[in-house]
Amino acid sequence: MPLRTIIRPILHTSFELRWHGRGGQGAVTAAIIVAEAAIFDEKYAQAFPEFGAERRGAPVKAYTRVSEQQILTRSPIIAPDMVVVLDTSIDEKIYLDGLKVGGTILINSSKGKSELKEKIEREDVMIAKVDATHIAMDELGAAIVNTAMVGALIKVTPLAKLDSVSEAIRENFKPKIAEANVKAAGRAYNEVEVLN
Amino acid sequence: METIAKSIWKRLPLSSNYAVAYAARDSDVDEIAAYPITPQTTVVEKLSEFIANGELLAEMVHVESEHSAMSASIGASAAGARAFTATSSQGLELMHELLHIASGMRLPIVMSVAARALSAPLSIWGDYSDVMNTRDTSWITIIASSAQEVYDSIVQAYRIAESVMLPVMVAYDGFMMSHTYEPVFVSEKAGLFRDYIPRKGRVVLDTKKPVTMGAVANPDWYYETKYQQVKAMSDAYGLSVEADQTFSKLYGRGYGLVEEYNVDNSELVILTYGGIFGTVKQAVDEMREQGIPVGAARVRLFRPFPLNELRSLLLKSKAVAVLDRSFSNGLPVSGPLAVELKSMMNSYNINVPVYSYIVGLGQRTVTEADISKIASQALSSKVSNESIYWGVRE
Amino acid sequence: MPAGAVIMEPGNSAERFTGDWRTFKPVINQDKCTRCLRCWVFCPEPAISIVDRQYTSSSGRAWKNSVEINYDYCKGCGICVEECEPKAIDFIEEVK
Ligand code: SF4
Ligand code: SF4
Numbered sequence: 001m002p003l004r005t006i007i008r009p010i011l012h013t014s015f016e017l018r019w020h021g022r023g024g025q026g027a028v029t030a031a032i033i034v035a036e037a038a039i040f041d042e043k044y045a046q047a048f049p050e051f052g053a054e055r056r057g058a059p060v061k062a063y064t065r066v067s068e069q070q071i072l073t074r075s076p077i078i079a080p081d082m083v084v085v086l087d088t089s090i091d092e093k094i095y096l097d098g099l100k101v102g103g104t105i106l107i108n109s110s111k112g113k114s115e116l117k118e119k120i121e122r123e124d125v126m127i128a129k130v131d132a133t134h135i136a137m138d139e140l141g142a143a144i145v146n147t148a149m150v151g152a153l154i155k156v157t158p159l160a161k162l163d164s165v166s167e168a169i170r171e172n173f174k175p176k177i178a179e180a181n182v183k184a185a186g187r188a189y190n191e192v193e194v195l196n
Numbered sequence: 197m198e199t200i201a202k203s204i205w206k207r208l209p210l211s212s213n214y215a216v217a218y219a220a221r222d223s224d225v226d227e228i229a230a231y232p233i234t235p236q237t238t239v240v241e242k243l244s245e246f247i248a249n250g251e252l253l254a255e256m257v258h259v260e261s262e263h264s265a266m267s268a269s270i271g272a273s274a275a276g277a278r279a280f281t282a283t284s285s286q287g288l289e290l291m292h293e294l295l296h297i298a299s300g301m302r303l304p305i306v307m308s309v310a311a312r313a314l315s316a317p318l319s320i321w322g323d324y325s326d327v328m329n330t331r332d333t334s335w336i337t338i339i340a341s342s343a344q345e346v347y348d349s350i351v352q353a354y355r356i357a358e359s360v361m362l363p364v365m366v367a368y369d370g371f372m373m374s375h376t377y378e379p380v381f382v383s384e385k386a387g388l389f390r391d392y393i394p395r396k397g398r399v400v401l402d403t404k405k406p407v408t409m410g411a412v413a414n415p416d417w418y419y420e421t422k423y424q425q426v427k428a429m430s431d432a433y434g435l436s437v438e439a440d441q442t443f444s445k446l447y448g449r450g451y452g453l454v455e456e457y458n459v460d461n462s463e464l465v466i467l468t469y470g471g472i473f474g475t476v477k478q479a480v481d482e483m484r485e486q487g488i489p490v491g492a493a494r495v496r497l498f499r500p501f502p503l504n505e506l507r508s509l510l511l512k513s514k515a516v517a518v519l520d521r522s523f524s525n526g527l528p529v530s531g532p533l534a535v536e537l538k539s540m541m542n543s544y545n546i547n548v549p550v551y552s553y554i555v556g557l558g559q560r561t562v563t564e565a566d567i568s569k570i571a572s573q574a575l576s577s578k579v580s581n582e583s584i585y586w587g588v589r590e
Numbered sequence: 591m592p593a594g595a596v597i598m599e600p601g602n603s604a605e606r607f608t609g610d611w612r613t614f615k616p617v618i619n620q621d622k623c624t625r626c627l628r629c630w631v632f633c634p635e636p637a638i639s640i641v642d643r644q645y646t647s648s649s650g651r652a653w654k655n656s657v658e659i660n661y662d663y664c665k666g667c668g669i670c671v672e673e674c675e676p677k678a679i680d681f682i683e684e685v686k
Contacts, residue, residue: 032209032377035209035377035378036209036377039207039208039209039378039379040209042207044378044379045209045377045378045379046376046377046378047209047376047377047378048371048372048375048376048377049375051321051322051371051372051375051559071378071474072474072475072477072478072481073474073475073478073564074369074372074373074376074471074472074474074475075475075478075561075562075563075564076561076563078563168209
């Protein structure tokens with residue numbers, strides 16, 4: 001059962017996602033994997049990196065749009081429906097910026113509900129969390145959390161099927177590491193929790 | 197179309213760069229000479245992959261500069277190969293003298309350009325300054341606005357190039373398209389385009405039947421040779437229409453030379469080129485919902501300039517706001533498309549107000565809100581006769 | 591007229607006489623010439639030929655061949671004069 005369904009009544013309006021990570025965590029690849037999986041599901045999608053300087057270690061943004069109809073716009077996502085935070089050390093002011101009223105945050109965290117709610121301080125948003133670092137360490141032996149975050153994302157917001165995500169992961173990674181990433185996505189899909 | 201789509205196409209998530217590589221593969225190119233430059237690099241990376249895994253039988257010529265990339269393309273094309281290259285920005289500038297040589301020698305080379313700003317100051321980001329600098333090189337120029345169109349246009353480009361014997365450039369937005377993934381139907385069937393772009397005999401360098409290419413022409417012949425190029429460019433007009441219509445008949449996708457969007461019953465048409473057209477269409481939808489009578493259009497074929505299509509557009513338009521992502525410094529109206537549109541209107545006695553806006557230089561963000569503001573300013577007719585540098589801080 | 595100024599007949603540079611803009615003219619002194627062929631190597635036209643003409647020098651040396659200049663194509667650049675080791679080529683003003 002999807003936790004939240006997408007209702008997009010207006011023509012050419014898509015579900016807009018913004019990804020936040022540190023360089024090397026794979027935020028851009030995550031944005032692409034979700035778009036690919038949605039495209040495999042016969043939807044329309046767009047994924048693009050932030051068109052600005054990227055330094056390893058610096059906060060990185062990436063974007064995904066998913067829609068039932070052809071996507072026209074190419075402007076950056078300023079007011080996302082959802083943000084996905086790969087790295088908790090990123091300042092909440094950065095990832096909350098522009099998030100729509102009633103939007104969703106998916107965060108990689110091992111913290112408890114009260115701690116996260118205190119930090120995020122927005123009553124209107126839905127918060128979902130998954131301990132992606134833990135899953136990634138278990139499955140991949142490295143803190144590359146992007147595929148786990150994708151697994152968690154499609155549980156919280158069903159932008160694509162889990163099978164399609166697995167297919168997209170196999171397209172993007174060498175066979176040796178693809179299966180571990182597919183497993184990480186599957187585990188996160190099952191382990192993600194909604195806090196409110 | 198869906199039934200055709202199911203059997204011969206595969207729907208893949210591709211950036212425009214990858215769409216270029218798939219199209220070059222499916223056009224069965226023989227030779228690729230390119231030098232990496234942001235944001236074009238992944239075009240050539242993907243093509244190397246296709247060659248390495250046996251999906252494409254072609255010679256990859258590793259060169260030390262774009263000047264050499266175009267030189268090698270000229271040599272390969274003169275020797276009869278179907279030549280392909282790709283570049284951006286300073287790379288295209290470095291090729292500049294060879295661009296004239298390629299078209300002057302009438303070689304059907306196809307090149308993709310991920311359009312990017314020019315230095316200085318150094319910018320790796322997108323705009324159309326590089327492409328607009330090549331307007332006088334006698335290259336047929338297509339500017340695409342989606343990854344699908346990029347794919348289809350590369351294939352069409354070979355049909356046009358090899359019919360009229362002029363090189364073709366297919367341009368698209370650096371980053372905004374080159375690095376954006378979106379769905380693209382690519383051929384699933386080997387040789388799908390074999391009859392659409394057949395191998396034709398032409399005069400080539402051949403030791404068994406030697407000819408001289410690229411020789412000197414004294415004042416008694418230079419002029420006539422150049423005039424042949426003028427004729428060829430004018431033939432390229434009809435051939436571009438034909439290539440697009442035949443493509444559409446065979447494969448179910450066509451674009452025309454000028455794409456119109458909600459032009460009927462509009463008080464203003466926003467005219468542009470490239471990927472920004474998507475954002476403009478979205479803005480038009482939003483304005484129409486609020487009852488603002490705005491339409492949009494884009495020029496897809498920039499050389500030869502699509503006179504007939506633009507004339508019919510202008511006859512339907514009450515006013516036109518032209519958005520250019522480049523400028524020709526020193527003119528009061530400095531947007532290249534605006535300048536050319538005005539010159540054309542003058543020749544054909546068409547009188548419609550044209551407002552010139554410069555936007556998105558060096559990847560300055562352009563949103564639907566910017567488009568709406570431009571539209572309401574243009575609709576108010578309180579617009580300067582000179583180009584407006586939208587949003588610039590003075 | 592072929593497109594792109596392609597020249598269809600091969601070998602037609604022979605039809606273009608480059609020898610009509612000379613100011614100075616190289617003249618080989620057959621007596622001093624050692625038949626080393628340096629001039630033949632360096633001539634950019636090429637306007638120097640090895641011809642089947644016997645020659646016996648004043649010192650009694652009998653040559654089977656001679657080195658001669660084809661003035662239809664010699665453009666008078668003087669490279670041969672410069673390159674000739676025994677200084678066997680004179681460079682004299684062309685009088686027409
Ligand atoms: S270089 Fe001088 S010596 Fe040698 S062949 Fe020529 S003319 Fe004779
Ligand atoms: S003068 Fe120049 S062109 Fe004439 S024979 Fe000597 S080297 Fe050749």
